[in-house]
Amino acid sequence: MKVMVFITCTMIAVEVGVSAAMLVLEPPAPGYVFPALDRVALACNTSPLGVMAPLAFDFFLITLCTLYALKTRNVPENFNEAKFIGFAMYTTCVIWVAFVPIYFGSDSKFHLLLNECLVWWQVITMCMCVTLSAMVTLVFLFLPKMYIILLRPERNNRSFFTTAKSIRCHIGSRVASAISDKSSNSYSGGESPRSRSDGFRKPDSGTVNSYPVSGADVDRRGGVSWRGKQETGAAITGESRHQLLSDWLGFESGLLESLPGYLPEPTEKRELQLTTLDSQPHLTEARQELQLTTLDSQPRLTEARQELQLTTLDSQPRLTEARQELQLTTLDSQPRLTEARQELQLTTLDSQPRLTEARQELQLTTLDSQPRLTEARQELQLTTLDSQPRLTEARQELQLTTLDSQPRLTEARQELQLTTLDSQPRLTEARQELQLTTLDSQPRLTEARQELQLTTLDSQPRLTEARQELQLTTLDSQPRLTEARQELQLTTLDSQPRLTEARQELQLTTLDSQPRLTEARQELQLTTLDSQPRLTEARQELQLTTLDSQPRLTEARQELQLTTLDSQPRLTEARQELQLTTLDSQPRLTEARQELQLTTLDSQPRLTEARQELQLTTLDSQPRLTEARQELQLTTLDSQPRLTEARQELQLTTLDSQPRLTEARQELQLTTLDSQPRLTEARQELQLTTLDSQPRLTEARQELQLTTLDSQPRLTEARQELQLTTLDSQPRLTEARQELQLTTLDSQPRLTEARQELQLTTLDSQPRLTEARQELQLTTLDSQPRLTEARQELQLTTLDSQPRLTEARQELQLTTLDSQPRLTEASQELQLTTLDSQPRLTEARQELQLTTLDSQIRLTEAVKIRHRNN
Known part of the structure; x- marks a missing residue:
């Protein structure tokens, strides 16, 4: 004790x-x-x-x-x-x-x-x-x-x-061997166990035969207890116990087997035979991801289909990855550019996953053989690219700080973003320059998401990509903001489209675990501007908040990405960026063009649309189900899909109150850029500073975010800085939604705010390198930066000596990659043009994407408004 x-x-x-x-x-x-x-x-x-x-x-x-x-x-x-x-x-x-x-x-x-x-x-x-x-x-x-x-x-x-010291009697154990020789002394007179057992079956009346082992008897419960000591040398083993008990009970024909605890030796072994779903586990993973249960037996091809829906990977994975990213069949002999493309879009197809991860996180900090030079290029943004390095630096870093007559004011606007607009410049600078670099307590995760664009962080990354590609699919009721967005989507019409690349590459639309609501706010940033703020908030903030967990529509948009460049790359860029730079006076046709993306690029627009929209010729053995999901873009997955698709497809073309002015600007979209490149650059960089009759007001709107739009500039500044703190009748709720961007909607509100407000300014320990990576995204990785820029901007429209063949490859998506070009062309070009028995209905669904809402549209809108109110 x-x-x-x-x-x-x-x-x-x-x-x-x-x-x-x-x-x-x-x-x-x-x-x-x-x-x-x-x-x-x-x-x-x-x-x-x-x-x-x-x-x-x-x-x-x-x-x-x-x-x-x-x-x-x-x-x-x-x-x-x-x-x-x-x-x-x-x-x-x-x-x-x-x-x-x-x-x-x-x-x-x-x-x-x-x-x-x-x-x-x-x-x-x-x-x-x-x-x-x-x-x-x-x-x-x-x-x-x-x-x-x-x-x-x-x-x-x-x-x-308790169990006795002498023996532990396990009834039901099997006899593994005969009685050992040491236990032979337990029997008297040399009698065999069989004869002894016979004597036990015939006991004398009134007596109890004693077993030769000393002190054994049977208690009332049938158990065996042992008293006294064993005889000298009588070592009772497990086998001898079983044999002694069987002899004492006197059985000859399976009495022991009839006992309740006896377990006979199994006659056969039953194996579980756990089989995998198919003989190729990689294919099983692909089925889980793509929900294609019967993909072909080539797991690499399956991976390619998961990423780019390319049916035939070639034997050169780097070239394949580059094609998946840029949709270019003819990469040149500069593998660094190929690596950059492979790494930036997180393909991880090559055999060096560690390097790939590092590149994904750091955005290729050590790609070329001169990492210091690479960092300098990323930070300084191509200080020595062209013959005028100083002007290049100014354009890339300061966004053309010397374009207009007031370069200092331009620099302040572009770099500091209104450092002296309001009476509290320090707070403004902190918001605009730092953009809440210390909001959350997990900077590493934030850096990774900001660098990698978090394309795979949440459980529904595909919808995120679609939103990155569509770029503000929902117009609000203030056409000026809409015009700015439409005009800004052409920052690379002239020969300096670097800013456009940064926007197209980064776009960082889906950073948190609930990307849909966050994306809408990041994209629109003023969801309650129109006269019906509640309906606007529902459409702009939610933007498919009830989309199901299988966002296949995203894949179509990711895959399309305007694969059919025309012979006029600038016009092609405009169409790719703005989705129809030449909208006609018929808004319905304009909407169709915006939805179909390049309906008039080639001489056969219908075939092109079918190829772009169908995207799945012969992937699995159940084409109809796959086609329906991928072609119809999950029109029936959730309970309200049609209204959601209509909003995504039509881009809320009738939201604003001045559609004519909006259409004109959509149609023009800088089609008449003057012969003065500085003015052109200023428009692209400064967001069309001289488009309308009030250029100063335009600059203020585009650069300062509408600081002096209305007659109450202070209220305007508050709206721009605080994101509409007092717009609607419930300013507190509005402020919370616009400032915090739904800090309580997802499980990581801080990260959401940082992502939405900051957009990757100074989170990591090397903020300058991070900014350069975000802005340039490796525009100068290879030894020929100009060619690299052209490829990234124009999607390699003029890489090889045969531009028409290059365009065809871009449009057809690797039509001649593998040894079976015809099957590849059918898969990538046609993409299920003739798979199902109702091709016309399929085309209508793919092209129009449910432009004709059913008779329950009012109920659907009411439900969405109810969701927003909740």
Whole structure:
């Protein structure tokens, strides 16, 4: 007893000593956490060492207890509790093994804003593990005893729980071998076990035959107990026990087999024969991702279909990846540009995944053999590219700081974004320059998402890509903002389309786990401008908030990407960027062009549209189901798909109140850029500073974000800076939605805000390199930067000496890649043009994308408005 008390006190003293030491080294102190802009939380500054140091000794004791419980699980008599102790310790180990990655895998400030309450994951994890550890110990140690005491009192005796020292009789065990020679002394007179068993079947009346082994009898429950000591040399083994018991019972024809606990030797082994779904697990993964259950037997081809829906990968993965990214069949002999394309779009197809990951995260910081030169190029934005490096730097870095007559004002607008607009320039600079670089407590994850454009962070990345490609699919009721967006989507009409590339490449539309609502706000940024703010908010903010979890429509848009460049690359760029730079006076035809994307690019627009829209010729053996999903773009997946598609397709063409002016600007879209390139650059860079009759007001709108639009400039500034803090009748709700951008909608509000507001300014430790990467996205990776820019801007429209063949390859999507060009062409060009039996209906659905809403459109709108109100 004294020894037990001493051991207990020693263990407690060790734990007290460790805790006291940690209190001295790291005394507790309050810390402030900012889960939102208008919210602060008081938390203890606990470090990982302060948590692990006291738990380390506990883990040591748990390990020792588990080890000895495992060793003593079959030891008799006084160790009869070992089995239950073992169960308790096994469960405890599982609980704490799961605790370590959950607790230390999340940041100490990681939380969720749920119903106006902060949920701290680490606190919950610690409490749950401690509670479960105590519960499993109580259950496994005391629940069996309570069961015996309360429900089985007849078993509540010592003999039931203990096992004798001499023997442990396991009825039901199989005999592995004959009786050992050592146990032969257990029989008297040299009689065989068979003769002895015969004597037992014929006992004398009134007597009980004693077995030759000393002191054996049978108790009332039928068990065997042994008294006294065994004879000298009579070592009773497991086999001898079984044979002795069988002889004592006197069986000849399977009496032992008839006992309840006997388990006969199995006659055959049954294997589970766990088969995989098909003979190629890679193909199984592809089916899970693409929901194509019967893809062909080429897993690499399956991966290519997952990414680009290319039926025939060639034997050169780098070229294949480049084609997947740029849809270019004729990459040149400069692998660095190829690597950049492979890495930026996160293909990870090549055999160097580690390098690929680094490139994805750092955006190719060490691609070329001169990393310092590469960094300089990325940071300085091609300081030595053209013959006028200073002018090039100014254009790329400062966005043409010397274009207009007031370069300093231009620099201030472009770099600082209204550093002196309001009366509080410091706050403005902090918002515009830093863009909340310290909002969230997980900068590394933020950097990765910002660098990699988080195309695969959330569970629905495809919808995100579609939104990146469509670029503001929902017009609002203020045509001027719409015009600015339409005009801005042509920043690369002239020969300096670098800014356009950055916008097209980055676009960072879907950074959080609920990308749809966030994207709408990032894209529109003023969702309640029109006279019907509630309906506008529903359409602009939600923008398909109820899309189902299978956003295949995104794939079509990702795959299309305007694969059919024409012989006039500038006009092609305009069409690709603005989706129809030459809209006619018929808005319906304009909408169709916007939806169909290049309906008049080649001489056969219908075939081109079919090829672009169908995109899936012969991928799986169930083409109809696949076609319906990919062609119809999940028109019936969710309960309200048609209204959502109509909004995505038609881009809310009738939202604004001045459609004629909007159409004119959509049609013109800088078609009459003057012969003065500086003015052209200024328009592209400064967002058409002289388009309308009030150029200064235009500049203010485009550059300063409508700082002086209305007669109340202060209110306008507040709207621009705070994102419509007082627009609607519920300014607080509006401010929360526009400033915080739904900080409470997703599970990571801080990250959402940082992504929406910052757009990757200074999160990582090398902000300049990060900005250069975001702006340039490796425009100068290879040794021929001009050719690289041309490829990125024009999509390699003039790479080879045969531009027409290049355009055909871009349009047809690798029509001659593999050894079966005809099948490839059919797959990529036609993409299920003749798969189903109703091609006309399919084309109508693909081209018009449900332009004719059904008779339940009003109910659908009401439901969406109700969702928005909720």
